[in-house]
Amino acid sequence: MPETPVTAEKAILRSWKAPVALGIFTVLFGILLLASPRNGVTTFRLSTQADAIQLPDLTVPVMATAWVCFALLVLLAAASAYFVRAVGRSPLWIVIVYIVIFVVGFLTWAASGATIPVPGLLAGSIALAVPLIYGALGGVIGERAGVVNIAIEGQLxxxxxxxxxxxxxxxxxxxxxxxAMFAGMLVAAVLAAFAIKYLVDQVIVGVVLNVLVTGLTGFLFSQVLQPNAATLNTPVRFDRIPIPLLSDIPVLGPVLFRQTIIVYIMYVAVALVYVGMFHTRWGLRLRAVGEHPQAADTVGIKVNATRFWNVLLAGAIAGLGGTVFTIGNGIAFNKEMTAGAGFIALAAVIFGQWDPIKATLAALLFGFASNLQNTLSVIGSPVPSEFMLMLPYLVTIFVVAGVVGKSRAPAADGKPYIKG
Known part of the structure; x- marks a missing residue:
């Protein structure tokens, strides 16, 4: 008998996680508006005093704006379900637009009678996201090469x-x-040596390195830096460098183009990693040793050497990200001052689906959520302080559990390669 052809309908693998998650959060937002309506207006301040172009404040009625946002969220959740039904997955742009509208609606409700400084909120979010982005880029490079980089925290x-x-x-x-880049490379070199040369479990090595670096820097801080703080722990801060013309763009200018060199390097690093990973021979070799090292070996690629040098590159990038905590802000070093940023960066790698652009967006989202809790505290929002402390982690759960959809790590990620 002739075989029955497989139809396109049967071939589609659908993931309903995104529309279900968007629907749940839309319902919760609607319940919030019904259970706790607020009167008055909310003001969004769009310019700072230093801006060359001054935009007027935007004042909106609280409940009318919130309900309009709710209606748009309903439409976006429905659009997400339509795309899943039609093509099997929800487009990334729907999720991004949904998050923006949800934030606008929630801020309008939470800041009733107060003023939200939009440039300050966004600039603070960028500042908190920069080390996460550097760490995520390092994580993407390492895992695309086949090495799980749990040691991002130690490198930062x-x-x-x-x-x-x-x-x-x-x-x-x-x-x-x-x-700092050299220090990150040293930590990465230890990880690479044990994971690639001696075939030690990569997760165990990464955890041990995090503990080692935490203990070593804590000991040196107590015994060396504190007694000699004036000499050894008064870091010089990078000055902010406004870019002519671009820094005068309303809203985005102060946020993106009045930054330090560390942030500008980050812009370049994200672009270079993305282009290099998907449009150059280096990226092809990198992805080959992470997906199918045996096939890469047969065409002459030195698998372990490629992995080793890319893990060092990842460590250098993550080490550069660590500068944000000290010379990026002019703050003296303190024990465990990274406060788990490396693990958040690793989470950004995973729910960014091992893609440098998506991982960067994930890091920006977490940075925004972290800064949002500070902004709501300052303006005296009625949102309970306990909820605001949970907000960054709730956002992480929202993205991981509901929005990302099915993720697949590089096939050889975490697996040592033994030639022959």
């Missing part, structure tokens, strides 16, 4: 410590930045 912490000490001694923040 080593970078922060080294940048503080070197910039304090030399009074040159650029030397502190280079030293």
């Amino acid at each position: 912490l080593a970078g922060a410590f080294t940048a503080a000490v070197v910039s304090s001694l030399t009074q040159q923040p650029i030397l502190g930045l280079l030293a």
Whole structure:
């Protein structure tokens, strides 16, 4: 008998996680508006006093705006379900637009009678997201090469410590930045040696390295930096460099183009990693050793050497991210000052689906959620403080559990390669 052809309808693998999650959050937002209506208006301040172009404040009625946002959320959730039904997955742009509208609606409700400084909110979000983005880029490179980089936390912490000490001694923040990259590479070299050469479990090595770096920097801080703080722990801060013309763009100018060199390097790093990973020979080899090392070996790619050098590159990028905590803000080094940022960066890698752009967006989302709790506290929002403390982690759960859909790590991720 002739075989029955497989229809396109049967071939589609649908994931309903995104529309279900969007629907649940839409319902919760509607319940919030019904259970706790608020009167008055909310003001969004769109310009700072330093802006060349001054935009008028935007004042909106609370409940009318919130209900309009609710209606748009309903439409977006329905659109997500339509796309899943038609093509099997929900487009990323629907999720991004949904998050933006949800935030606008929630802020309008939460800040009733108060003023939201939009440039300050966004600039603070960028500042909190920068180390996460550097860490996520390092994680994407390492895992695309087949090595699980649990040690991002240690690389960030080593970078922060080294940048503080070197910039304090030399009074040159650029030397502190280079030293931080070297420190991140050292931590990555230990990870690569044990994981690639000696075939030790990569997760165990990463956890041990995090504990080692935390303990070592804590010991050196107590025994060396604190007694000699004036000499060894007074990091020199990078000055902000406004970019002509671009820095005068309303709203986006102060947020994106009045930054330090660390942030500008981040813009370049994201673009280079993305283009390099998907449009160059380096990226092809990188992805080959992470997906199918045996096939890569047969065409002459040195699998373990490729993995080793890319893990070092990932460590250098993560170490650079650690500079944000010290010379990026002009803050003295302190024990465990990264506060788990490396693990959040690793989460961004996973729910960014091992893609540098998506991982960057995930890191930005977490940075925004972290800064949002600070903004709501300052304006005296009625949202309970306990909820605001949970907000960044609730956002993480929302993205991981409901929005991302099915994720697949590189096929050889975490698996050592033994030639022959």
